[in-house]
Amino acid sequence: MIRFLSRKSKETDAVKPRSKDGCDAVIIGGGHNGLVCAAMLAKAGLKVTVLEALEKLGGMTTSDEISQSVRVSTCAHLVYALDERVVKGLKLHKYGLQFAKTKLSTIAPDGEGQAVRLHHDMSKTQAGLRVFSESDAAAYSKFREKTRAFSRAMETLATGSPSNSQASGLEAVESFLDQIQILTGDDRREFLRLLVSSSGDVLDETFENDLLKGALAFDSVLGLNAGPRSMNSMAHYLYRLSGEAASGRGAMAIATGGMSSLADALSGAARFHGADIRTGAKVARVIIKKGVACGVELEDGERVTAPLVFSNADPKTTYLKLVGVDYLDTGFYSQVKALRCEGVTAKMNLVLDGMPTFRGLTEEDLSNRIVICPSIVFAERAYNPIKYHSFSHDPIFEIVFPSLHDASLASGGAHILSANVQYVPYKVEGGWPKRRDELVEQLVKALNYFAPGVKDRIIAGHVLTPLEIEQEYGCAGGHWHHGDFALDQVGALRPGRGAGAYGAPIAGLYLCGAGASGGGVTGRPGLTAAERAVADLRAGRKAGARTL
Amino acid sequence: MSNSPHPWQEAVRPSPFHGAAASHSLTNEWLRRGAYTVADVYSTVEQEYDALRAGAGLVDHSPLNKVRISGKNARPFLNRLLTGNADDLPLRQSLSSLFCNDAGHVIGLARLLRVHVEEYHLYTEENHTSWLWDTAKGYNDIQIDNFTHDTGVLGIFGRQAADILLAAGADGAEELEPSHHDAFMLRQARLRILKTMLMGEPGYYLYVDPKDALLVWETLMKAGEAHGLAPVGRRAQDICRIEAGELRAGTDFIGALEAVHGNRPRSPFECGLDALVDLEKDHFVGLRALSHGAHNQKRTSIVCLRVEGTEAVTGARILSNGQLIGVVTSSAWSPSLGHVAALATVAAGNARPGEVVQIEFFTTNELEPETRKLEAIIVEK
Numbered sequence: 042m043i044r045f046l047s048r049k050s051k052e053t054d055a056v057k058p059r060s061k062d063g064c065d066a067v068i069i070g071g072g073h074n075g076l077v078c079a080a081m082l083a084k085a086g087l088k089v090t091v092l093e094a095l096e097k098l099g100g101m102t103t104s105d106e107i108s109q110s111v112r113v114s115t116c117a118h119l120v121y122a123l124d125e126r127v128v129k130g131l132k133l134h135k136y137g138l139q140f141a142k143t144k145l146s147t148i149a150p151d152g153e154g155q156a157v158r159l160h161h162d163m164s165k166t167q168a169g170l171r172v173f174s175e176s177d178a179a180a181y182s183k184f185r186e187k188t189r190a191f192s193r194a195m196e197t198l199a200t201g202s203p204s205n206s207q208a209s210g211l212e213a214v215e216s217f218l219d220q221i222q223i224l225t226g227d228d229r230r231e232f233l234r235l236l237v238s239s240s241g242d243v244l245d246e247t248f249e250n251d252l253l254k255g256a257l258a259f260d261s262v263l264g265l266n267a268g269p270r271s272m273n274s275m276a277h278y279l280y281r282l283s284g285e286a287a288s289g290r291g292a293m294a295i296a297t298g299g300m301s302s303l304a305d306a307l308s309g310a311a312r313f314h315g316a317d318i319r320t321g322a323k324v325a326r327v328i329i330k331k332g333v334a335c336g337v338e339l340e341d342g343e344r345v346t347a348p349l350v351f352s353n354a355d356p357k358t359t360y361l362k363l364v365g366v367d368y369l370d371t372g373f374y375s376q377v378k379a380l381r382c383e384g385v386t387a388k389m390n391l392v393l394d395g396m397p398t399f400r401g402l403t404e405e406d407l408s409n410r411i412v413i414c415p416s417i418v419f420a421e422r423a424y425n426p427i428k429y430h431s432f433s434h435d436p437i438f439e440i441v442f443p444s445l446h447d448a449s450l451a452s453g454g455a456h457i458l459s460a461n462v463q464y465v466p467y468k469v470e471g472g473w474p475k476r477r478d479e480l481v482e483q484l485v486k487a488l489n490y491f492a493p494g495v496k497d498r499i500i501a502g503h504v505l506t507p508l509e510i511e512q513e514y515g516c517a518g519g520h521w522h523h524g525d526f527a528l529d530q531v532g533a534l535r536p537g538r539g540a541g542a543y544g545a546p547i548a549g550l551y552l553c554g555a556g557a558s559g560g561g562v563t564g565r566p567g568l569t570a571a572e573r574a575v576a577d578l579r580a581g582r583k584a585g586a587r588t589l
Numbered sequence: 590m591s592n593s594p595h596p597w598q599e600a601v602r603p604s605p606f607h608g609a610a611a612s613h614s615l616t617n618e619w620l621r622r623g624a625y626t627v628a629d630v631y632s633t634v635e636q637e638y639d640a641l642r643a644g645a646g647l648v649d650h651s652p653l654n655k656v657r658i659s660g661k662n663a664r665p666f667l668n669r670l671l672t673g674n675a676d677d678l679p680l681r682q683s684l685s686s687l688f689c690n691d692a693g694h695v696i697g698l699a700r701l702l703r704v705h706v707e708e709y710h711l712y713t714e715e716n717h718t719s720w721l722w723d724t725a726k727g728y729n730d731i732q733i734d735n736f737t738h739d740t741g742v743l744g745i746f747g748r749q750a751a752d753i754l755l756a757a758g759a760d761g762a763e764e765l766e767p768s769h770h771d772a773f774m775l776r777q778a779r780l781r782i783l784k785t786m787l788m789g790e791p792g793y794y795l796y797v798d799p800k801d802a803l804l805v806w807e808t809l810m811k812a813g814e815a816h817g818l819a820p821v822g823r824r825a826q827d828i829c830r831i832e833a834g835e836l837r838a839g840t841d842f843i844g845a846l847e848a849v850h851g852n853r854p855r856s857p858f859e860c861g862l863d864a865l866v867d868l869e870k871d872h873f874v875g876l877r878a879l880s881h882g883a884h885n886q887k888r889t890s891i892v893c894l895r896v897e898g899t900e901a902v903t904g905a906r907i908l909s910n911g912q913l914i915g916v917v918t919s920s921a922w923s924p925s926l927g928h929v930a931a932l933a934t935v936a937a938g939n940a941r942p943g944e945v946v947q948i949e950f951f952t953t954n955e956l957e958p959e960t961r962k963l964e965a966i967i968v969e970k
Contacts, residue, residue: 329871329872330871331869331871332871332872332876332877332880361727366669366726366727366728367665367668367669367871367872368871368872369727369872370690370691370874370875370877371690371691371720371723371724371726371874372690372691372723373691374726374727375723375726378726378727546877547877548877
């Protein structure tokens with residue numbers, strides 16, 4: 042772990058790259074990871090400039106007024122697994138970050154009056170599960186224990202060693218194998234088996250209740266272009282779990298004031314440490330001289346020079362657009378181009394004239410995270426049409442009601458239903474302009490089955506398809522994670538050999554967004570990129586340059 | 590016009606010069622090179638060698654792989670592809686270069702000719718068109734087409750080559766500077782002529798429309814009668830090539846795309862081709878790997894050897910103080926040097942000129958197996 046230096050530290054000079062004018066580090070994009078990276082670097086004593094294309098900071102962690110005096114989290118709606126090192130290290134609470142509710146339970150209704158409830162409190166969960174199946178209640182605790190232990194090995198695979206951005210792909214695999222060695226013989230076999238299994242198979246062999254299996258399957262595919270019967274879905278489940286383990290209070294939390302408050306807190310911390318943050322500053326390209334990144338050029342022609350360049354943009358945008366083919370090797374270019382990053386998750390915000398009721402759910406249930414995914418088969422059916430550029434009439438949902446926890450978000454008895462919906466394709470047959478209304482209609486209809494009468498309560502609404510997420514936030518494919526989290530797209534292989542785990546193949550250029558190690562509102566990619574850059578500076582390494 | 594990147598999908602075919610070459614072949618010994626057959630030996634290796642070294646040799650280079658690269662982005666594409674600086678290559682000039690993969694391993698050697706402002710011709714020993722297409726991903730306005738079968742290539746090398754061209758009537762060709770090229774008329778044939786060095790001899794490449802191939806061949810042979818010109822087959826070329834220390838892809842090193850074993854590909858430095866690599870360029874594919882310290886530590890070197898005896902020893906093991914240090918990749922009796930000349934790959938650090946090494950190979954003596962041991966000296970290239 043790299044210890045960051047305080048601003049007044051005597052050691053600061055040692056960390057500073059030499060920069061005659063301009064700044065020490067320029068960060069492309071003020072999404073939450075870009076801001077985490079900026080704040081961490083500024084805290085370590087570097088002179089940092091953040092350039093955000095939009096007029097607002099936060100990227101996909103943002104909130105907007107959707108109708109009069111109703112504020113919704115436009116894209117991401119939960120602080121899913123914000124790394125404790127970010128929260129504490131930057132003292133985010135000092136800059137206004139508050140959680141209206143943390144550690145949400147997962148409530149999975151079947152639409153016919155039954156529901157499975159997964160709480161952070163194991164005994165409470167088990168008590169609920171016993172109603173359905175005695176053996177599932179026992180198996181659930183073992184399953185959680187096992188998968189949590191395995192998720193730590195998964196995290197190593199995803200992020201590699203944080204101390205060295207020079208590590209070759211091979212070294213990253215070795216450190217992953219080291220992590221596996223820690224597991225005992227049987228666990229090791231089991232872990233390797235799970236890595237290549239489908240969550241559907243694993244859940245089928247572990248549990249008997251369809252509703253429980255559906256709820257867990259949901260988490261194995263949320264944000265992934267795959268169904269629970271696809272290989273790799275179990276690895277994705279472990280990866281998501283690893284984020285949860287690294288976070289404290291920031292696990293599955295609702296931010297007071299909406300997701301913008303996280304961006305506000307991060308930018309506040311970054312500015313306190315001296316970072317210069319500019320909005321409406323769209324970067325056109327990374328300036329490269331003699332193979333080394335040395336700054337950026339804005340669309341209006343302005344240049345910002347810096348010996349370190351961080352990109353919060355996704356890998357395709359960073360390399361194919363901002364760097365350009367002229368500075369990339371043939372194999373690397375092909376790999377980045379082939380990166381699978383078409384999102385399958387749409388965001389829907391509905392303003393309701395009052396709280397709806399869900400079949401089989403209590404009022405208390407609605408203040409948690411509602412997962413509509415009654416079985417593995419249901420999820421798999423929802424996934425199928427994606428393969429043919431279409432969408433299912435029975436999608437799966439993750440729903441929260443932020444206004445229940447934070448009255449400031451909506452007034453006059455109105456409530457916000459905020460939902461992630463899968464599976465919605467990036468490209469749809471016939472084109473989105475023609476089929477958008479059909480999608481919205483289907484989503485509302487599907488929702489109305491689980492929450493009868495909800496459609497009559499809608500007073501305003503907003504849907505973002507993956508294509509619109511791309512257009513709005515500039516991330517290729519509209520994928521939250523900047524690329525599917527799959528075994529061939531993680532760790533040292535993400536986004537391509539020779540650029541895995543933060544160290545871009547171009548000296549001086551680091552990825553600091555989800556494309557570096559995976560998405561979600563975790564802050565980890567931004568944190569790790571900052572740590573690596575500081576470690577590289579200390580070691581006198583040419584930042585980012587690595588062996589193949 | 591064939592765009593097929595894979596010669597092995599094609600039937601072997603005669604080169605555009607085959608009719609003329611066949612009429613000069615006394616041995617009927619042909620060899621497959623690329624998609625063509627070319628003469629291995631026309632008369633005797635000795636006669637052909639002498640012609641090349643004393644007068645001039647006519648060589649059918651049609652098997653070379655030929656790719657036309659055109660469009661607005663041809664220039665940035667080529668500058669990214671090649672290790673040499675192709676960015677400011679002037680019109681009617683050429684560049685001898687090579688290209689690498691991401692890891693800085695040599696894929697192939699290449700000669701680039703700029704024929705128009707936005708049109709280049711790239712000549713390579715082997716077919717790497719698929720790599721060119723891969724590398725061109727991401728560029729718009731670029732056309733890459735393989736025109737191997739649309740052009741015959743004739744080489745005329747030797748000290749008399751310039752006089753022969755003059756006698757043949759290619760007016761102005763004698764004034765070409767080394768590595769320059771231009772369009773000329775030879776009787777009714779329009780062709781492009783490039784001046785360069787090959788096999789240690791000055792000479793010219795002639796790029797010819799296949800329909801004019803026989804006319805050009807006969808015109809040169811006729812003009813060359815008084816200058817000791819003879820067609821030269823692969824075997825005699827090989828001797829001259831080894832004497833001159835010229836590597837052949839696939840023979841003296843394995844191209845990175847052909848290698849199966851991970852440790853077989855070579856960096857340009859390991860091939861001794863440092864001069865073809867411009868590390869000061871902004872970028873080319875493989876630059877990052879090559880400018881990294883790890884690559885400066887060569888694992889192997891390619892060296893020239895003087896071997897005792899008169900036999901070719903290609904494939905023989907090379908030992909130093911009883912330790913295996915390398916292998917002979919090309920070898921031939923050199924009439925002008927008076928010894929067997931060889932090219933070899935040896936473990937780095939064993940490449941000091943003057944060092945004596947042992948050559949070992951297996952053979953039979955009246956059907957009895959025998960291990961033959963010879964001495965060899967590493968010589969300056």
